[in-house]
Amino acid sequence: xxxxxxxxxxxxxxxxxxxxxxxxxxxxxxxxxxxxxxxxxxxxxxxxxxxxxxxxxxxxxxxxxxxxxxxxxxxxxxxxxxxxxxxxxxxxxxxxxxxxxxxxxxxxxxxxxxxxxxxxxxxxxxxxxxxxxxxxxxxxxxxxxxxxxxxxxxxxxxxxxxxxxxxxxxxxxxxxxxxxxxxxxxxxxxxxxxxxxxxxxxxxxxxxxxxxxxxxxxxxxxxxxxx
Numbered sequence: 001x002x003x004x005x006x007x008x009x010x011x012x013x014x015x016x017x018x019x020x021x022x023x024x025x026x027x028x029x030x031x032x033x034x035x036x037x038x039x040x041x042x043x044x045x046x047x048x049x050x051x052x053x054x055x056x057x058x059x060x061x062x063x064x065x066x067x068x069x070x071x072x073x074x075x076x077x078x079x080x081x082x083x084x085x086x087x088x089x090x091x092x093x094x095x096x097x098x099x100x101x102x103x104x105x106x107x108x109x110x111x112x113x114x115x116x117x118x119x120x121x122x123x124x125x126x127x128x129x130x131x132x133x134x135x136x137x138x139x140x141x142x143x144x145x146x147x148x149x150x151x152x153x154x155x156x157x158x159x160x161x162x163x164x165x166x167x168x169x170x171x172x173x174x175x176x177x178x179x180x181x182x183x184x185x186x187x188x189x190x191x192x193x194x195x196x197x198x199x200x201x202x203x204x205x206x207x208x209x210x211x212x213x214x215x216x217x218x219x220x221x222x223x224x225x226x227x
Contacts, residue, residue: 037203039222047219050209054216056188059209060179063195067179071197075177077184078192082172085160089153091174093117094181098152099173101125110168112143112152114178119147134165188214202226 044052048070049062063072082088083103092098101109107126110133114120122130122145132144141158160169177184187193188211196206208220 034224034226037223037225039220042219042221043217047207047221050207050216050219052216052218056190056211056214056216057183057185059216060183060187064179072179072195074195075179076175076194077177077187077190078175078194079190080174080186082174083170085153085156085169085172088172088174091184091186092153093149094178094184095174096176096178097174099171099175100156100168101171101173102167103170105171109171114149114152117149119143119145119149119152121145134159134162137162199223 042052046052048066050059051062054062063075066072096115097111097113099109099111105125107124109125110130111123111125112119112133113122122133122143124130132142134142137159141155141162143152143155143159147155156169159165177187191211193209193211194207196204199205203223203225205221205223209216210218210220
């Protein structure tokens with residue numbers, strides 16, 4: 001399945017439970033029911049120093065500045081989809097996940113998650129946990145849990161050359177930005193960024209940042225409660 005999920009904002013609230021991509025989303029776990037307590041849209045002014053009219057680069061710097069105070073742990077970038085692996089060598093280490101699949105989504109698409117500059121976990125779209133991928137070829141052409149993130153690109157290049165796996169690179173999604181790392185200039189092409197923060201027991205503030213031509217034009221902020 002490849003479609004922008006209406007549940008995307010909810011999934012942002014549950015990084016430990018999600019195994020999805022944004023903008024052509026793959027959903028494995030249904031999100032918990034939520035109730036919107038309040039919402040607001042800003043087209044002028046600012047929220048937490050995130051100011052309407054800021055460039056995406058300046059906004060990212062501000063998010064990094066306030067992330068500890070506001071406990072921002074995730075930043076999802078919409079539209080970061082590729083059909084060519086070449087050119088992504090320096091991009092992959094700036095993110096916390098990569099999604100690989102055929103052009104038409106499958107249950108066996110691959111989701112690779114990173115933490116502390118290493119492969120943290122690997123899943124198929126239908127939720128199967130893998131110690132490595134692919135499972136049936138040699139170590140030189142395998143991405144495995146514990147691998148250093150800096151070596152992932154070359155391993156993916158080797159895997160793509162194997163005919164049985166070439167089609168897994170028709171869709172490459174790189175959405176979940178590691179906000180401890182430097183700004184990715186390609187983020188300026190995204191129409192939306194998302195993040196969420198806890199504001200109490202089962203309550204979260206989810207924030208949608210909307211861009212036009214790399215400038216922040218509006219902020220949609222809502223407080224939701226989960227059951």
